[in-house]
Amino acid sequence: MTTPLLQNFAAGRWQNGSGDGETLTNPITGEAMVRVSNEGLDLHEAYQFSRQEGGVNLRSLTYAQRASLLKALVEVLTQNKARYYEIAQANSGTTTKDSAVDIEGAIFTLGTFAKLGASLGDAHLLREGQIASLSKDGMFQSQHFLNPTPGLALFINAFNFPAWGLWEKAAPALLSGVPVVVKPATSTAWLTHAMVEDVIRANILPIGALSIVCGSSKGLLDHLASFDVVSFTGSAQTAQIIRSHPVVTQKAIRLNIEADSLNSALLDPTALEGTQSFDALVSEVVREMTVKSGQKCTAIRRIFVPKLAYEAAAKAISEKLKRVSVGNPSNEAVRMGSLVSFAQKQSVIKGIEELSSELDVLFNGNSGAFMDVTQTQHACVAPVLLGSSNPKPLSKVHELEVFGPVATLLAYEELNDAFDMIEKGEGSLVISLYSDDPKFVVQASTRLGAHHGRVHVISSDVAAVQTGHGNVMPVSLHGGPGRAGGGEELGGLRALGFYHRRTALQASSLMVDALLKQSAVWVC
Ligand code: NAP
Numbered sequence: 001m002t003t004p005l006l007q008n009f010a011a012g013r014w015q016n017g018s019g020d021g022e023t024l025t026n027p028i029t030g031e032a033m034v035r036v037s038n039e040g041l042d043l044h045e046a047y048q049f050s051r052q053e054g055g056v057n058l059r060s061l062t063y064a065q066r067a068s069l070l071k072a073l074v075e076v077l078t079q080n081k082a083r084y085y086e087i088a089q090a091n092s093g094t095t096t097k098d099s100a101v102d103i104e105g106a107i108f109t110l111g112t113f114a115k116l117g118a119s120l121g122d123a124h125l126l127r128e129g130q131i132a133s134l135s136k137d138g139m140f141q142s143q144h145f146l147n148p149t150p151g152l153a154l155f156i157n158a159f160n161f162p163a164w165g166l167w168e169k170a171a172p173a174l175l176s177g178v179p180v181v182v183k184p185a186t187s188t189a190w191l192t193h194a195m196v197e198d199v200i201r202a203n204i205l206p207i208g209a210l211s212i213v214c215g216s217s218k219g220l221l222d223h224l225a226s227f228d229v230v231s232f233t234g235s236a237q238t239a240q241i242i243r244s245h246p247v248v249t250q251k252a253i254r255l256n257i258e259a260d261s262l263n264s265a266l267l268d269p270t271a272l273e274g275t276q277s278f279d280a281l282v283s284e285v286v287r288e289m290t291v292k293s294g295q296k297c298t299a300i301r302r303i304f305v306p307k308l309a310y311e312a313a314a315k316a317i318s319e320k321l322k323r324v325s326v327g328n329p330s331n332e333a334v335r336m337g338s339l340v341s342f343a344q345k346q347s348v349i350k351g352i353e354e355l356s357s358e359l360d361v362l363f364n365g366n367s368g369a370f371m372d373v374t375q376t377q378h379a380c381v382a383p384v385l386l387g388s389s390n391p392k393p394l395s396k397v398h399e400l401e402v403f404g405p406v407a408t409l410l411a412y413e414e415l416n417d418a419f420d421m422i423e424k425g426e427g428s429l430v431i432s433l434y435s436d437d438p439k440f441v442v443q444a445s446t447r448l449g450a451h452h453g454r455v456h457v458i459s460s461d462v463a464a465v466q467t468g469h470g471n472v473m474p475v476s477l478h479g480g481p482g483r484a485g486g487g488e489e490l491g492g493l494r495a496l497g498f499y500h501r502r503t504a505l506q507a508s509s510l511m512v513d514a515l516l517k518q519s520a521v522w523v524c
Contacts, residue, residue, distance in 0.1 A: 003032045006193045006214055009200055010046035010181075012053060012207045017041055021215055022186050027093040027338045027379035028328050036189050036214035044223045046211060047181065050152045051225070054179030054208025059148055062124060063520060066175050067117025069204055073167075074111045076202040077195060081107075084163060087191045092162070093338030093379055095329040098292045105472070106163040106195075109490075112474040113171035116493050123520035126500060131512060141512045146500035146522060148177035149254075151227030153499060156217065156242070158233040159185035159340050160295040160403075162192045168474070168490060169231050174209065176499035178229070181211045185234070187341050189214045221245045224253050229498060231489070233258040233297070239485055256498055257485035258478070260401040261297055262425040265469065266444060267305045268435035269415050273312035276460045277434040281305070282313065284432060284458065285407060286320040288470050289383050290336045294405035295344075298429050298470040298478075301401060303409045304418045310389050310411035317409065318363035321383045327371030334371050338379040339404055345379045351402030352384050358394050359386035359408055385409060392417060398424035415440075419447050427482020432456040432469040453480040453488070494523050 003023055007014040021037025058066065077084075081103060088099035120126070126146040134140045153173040157165040162184055170180045184192035196212040199205065213220070224230070224247050232242050236259045242248060243255065265285060271277035281303070288300040305313045329337030339345050365382030373380055387409035388394060397408050398421065412418035422431065431452045433444050436459050445455050454477060456469050472478045477491035489495060505515060 003035045005035045005037060006190065008038050008041055008213050009196060010041055010043070010211045010213060011049040015041060017215055024091055024187060024190055025341070026090050027341050028373060028375070030342070030375055030377055033091055034190050036186060038213045038215040041213065043213070043219060046213070047152055047223050047225070047228070050179045050181055050208050050211055051150070052208070054206060054210070055150060055152060055177070057206030058174065058179060058209050059124070059177035061177070062122040063117050063120035063175065064122055066177060067114050067120070070110050070114035070117060070171055070175060072202070072204045073199055074107055074114060076198055076204065077107050077110070080198045084191055084194060087194055088163075089329050091190045092188050092340050093329055094292060095334060095337045098329075098337060101292055102161050102163040106167040109164065109168045109474040110171045113175050117175040120520040123518060125519045126496065126522040127516060127519040128502065128522050134506060139508055140506070141509050142504055142506045143512045143516065145503050145505055145515060145519060146497065147503060149227050149229060149499055149501050151178070151225060151229060153178045153180050154220070154224065154228060154230045155180060155182045156220065156230065156232045156234065157182065157184050157192070158297070159188045160292065160297070162188040162190070163195060165233055166192050166195065168472070168478075170210070172495035173499050174205070176496045178499045179209045179211075181213060183213045183217060183220055186215060221247050224248070224251060226251045229254040229256070231256040231498070236260045236483065236485070254498070256479075256487040256489065258297065258487045258489065259483065259485035261429040261480055261484040262301045262398060262401055263298055263428045264302045264304060264422045264425065264431045265300045266418060266422065266431060266433050267309060267313075268433070268437055268440050269306045270437070271435060272306065272309045273316070276463065277436060277458070278309060278313070280458045280463055281434040282316045282320065284469050285317055287468065289321065289385075289405045289407050290324050291470065293336055293339050293381065294383075295339060295403055296470050298472060300407055300432070300469055302397065302422070302425065303407055304412055304422065305409065307389065307411040307413050310387070310409065314362045314385070314387055314409055317385055321363050321365060321385060324365065324383060325371055326365065326380055326382045327373050331372040336383075336405065339381055340379065342377055342379050344403065345381055348381050348402055348404035348406065351400055351404070352386075352406055354400055355386050355396060355402060355406070355408065358396050359388050362387045362409060381405060391421065395424070415443075419444070422448055423451055425451070425483065427480050427484045427486075428452050429478070429480040429484050430454040430456055430469060432458055434458050436460050451481065453477050453484065492523070496522065
């Protein structure tokens with residue numbers, strides 16, 4: 001039996017790509033699941049249709065009307081959830097709990113933007129800041145407005161969040177009135193495809209507002225036009241190719257890049273074994289290493305603890321990792337499934353070997369068997385904790401992102417040494433601080449804030465309610481400077497900024513007032 005081919009939805013119709021395409025497999029059994037191809041697809045036509053039909057129709061609606069579309073999307077996706085979990089398990093190798101991070105995260109984010117969008121009411125544009133007077137009599141004024149960009153939004157996504165990766169970007173884009181074309185990562189495109197298919201079938205969005213192109217990235221950027229925007233999530237190498245693409249540079253295409261990140265966890269220098277901060281760090285590290293098998297851009301990669309706590313932290317983390325069962329996610333006794341593909345497994349094993357050349361192996365769960373896994377070529381990798389009690393001279397640990405259940409424990413003597421080492425990551429998505437001391441938190445946040453998109457502080461008073469180091473909340477900023485790509489996503493209504501163009505209106509107070517009546521306040 002031939003493997004089914006997923007169709008692309010472009011130019012308002014379902015279209016087959018030609019050729020054999022690429023095959024998506026089950027990472028536990030190696031079984032071929034579906035194929036994808038966009039060969040022969042007319043991307044110029046697809047993009048034009050998206051701008052002219054999708055964009056124009058979306059922007060004829062108000063923010064509140066578009067917010068109600070997002071609410072309807074939530075309903076459709078919720079009704080079809082069971083199938084998404086099946087696909088995630090079969091194609092991404094995730095347990096039900098880990099699939100939920102992606103699927104429920106996607107639906108929650110859409111729901112949040114539906115609510116935020118409703119608050120913008122019947123407006124067609126946004127306003128920012130206050131009126132400034134440009135004349136002595138105050139009659140000639142300036143006011144900043146934001147208009148939705150009249151182009152399309154192209155999303156090029158990573159393999160690790162096929163559901164959330166689409167909707168966390170699409171929610172603010174659609175709410176802004178900007179049509180979406182998504183190109184999911186090939187290895188896990190099936191789940192993105194299933195969600196898009198359900199949404200198209202439900203006929204909620206104007207035709208052209210949502211398109212999907214699966215398979216090769218060849219030619220994807222060639223047909224972009226001025227006013228289009230590209231939001232990319234993936235590796236730093238691919239980001240570099242996209243940044244320097246001639247169409248992107250010539251047409252000044254606005255880019256948002258979410259790339260690699262060597263996120264840190266930092267324990268207060270006075271928080272030794274036995275303190276709540278120490279225990280919180282141990283639990284959070286184990287959670288971050290194992291959720292989605294460590295395939296989260298926000299996962300903790302580097303753990304900084306005072307030298308006096310190093311041995312105890314190594315022992316406590318290892319003890320917990322020992323209890324993590326790894327294997328076939330369809331077995332309910334399994335806590336951590338596989339990586340998304342055999343290729344990813346090889347990349348992770350190579351990364352562990354590279355890091356091991358300068359670090360000690362504190363825990364490696366890969367000597368035992370994996371639960372319910374019979375094939376020799378599977379994508380399971382058990383957690384690995386590497387570390388050093390004297391990491392100051394080391395470099396690889398601050399450069400190499402191993403995208404799996406792998407983290408490094410690094411001791412510091414002086415707090416400034418920890419800060420210096422954290423900064424060697426050259427910009428990350430998130431750092432978590434473990435402390436009950438506001439002075440330490442102020443010192444660390446002030447020094448390290450500009451290096452991170454998010455500073456997540458875990459103190460005893462919020463230990464039970466904190467949202468987790470690696471969880472991206474729709475109302476908080478996601479993205480990081482430098483190596484992390486320099487992008488910004490989410491952050492509540494701030495996310496709409498990427499999909500709007502800012503204009504300074506200079507006019508009489510009468511004219512400014514007239515436009516103000518059509519606008520909603522963006523971000524206070
Ligand atoms: P990747 O290899 O860079 O691929 C990302 C996307 O780019 C895929 O859709 C890929 O398509 C596409 N692509 C590849 N070459 C391209 C080209 N020349 N032009 C245009 N598009 C191209 O990354 P990945 O392996 O999927 O994802 C893992 C990485 O993503 C990790 O480094 C992780 O840190 C990062 N990540 C970051 C975030 C964040 O928010 N900061 C979130 C998740 C993941 P194909 O799949 O068809 O090759």
